[in-house]
Amino acid sequence: MSEKLTQTARDALPALLPEWSATAGRDALQRSFRFRDFNEAWGFMTRVALLAEKHDHHPEWSNVWNRVEITLSSHDAGGLSARDVALAQAIDEVAGDTQR
């Protein structure tokens, strides 16, 4: 069972995850990614899929050709938890240089 992030942890988010923004109307974080083409977007998604299984925490995400939108939130916590922060950091690492 995850617990919601404390206010102190939330205050640290902009510095920790500068590419992620708050989702309107939900306690969630989101980030958009753009790649060269579907091949590259899918390669990224495949790496994120493996991360998600490893973290046992899964994104809500969508893809249209070279674009990927990821939203993170913890259903069992009813909002953002430390698991979302950890997965977002892992995704940022993978996004690294392929992101345009």
Added chain:
Amino acid sequence: MSEKLTQTARDALPALLPEWSATAGRDALQRSFRFRDFNEAWGFMTRVALLAEKHDHHPEWSNVWNRVEITLSSHDAGGLSARDVALAQAIDEVAGDTQR
């Protein structure tokens, strides 16, 4: 360049693609899939990704754990084309027995 489906082709869609429904407010088709877990949903998505590359036609799709939503439309045609029908049929084949 794809061309929009003729009315005759549209009339055949319910019989040809009974699992797909019209998208509200758009000239597109959509279908929802539910699997045992993320592993199985991802396996399905991977097969669809390969089909999409082979067809050189890509879905708009989203995934939340064991659920996958697929929308098909042809941007260059400004709506449904024969390429959407062909990809939907290929997806239906892949969905076959893993779909719940």
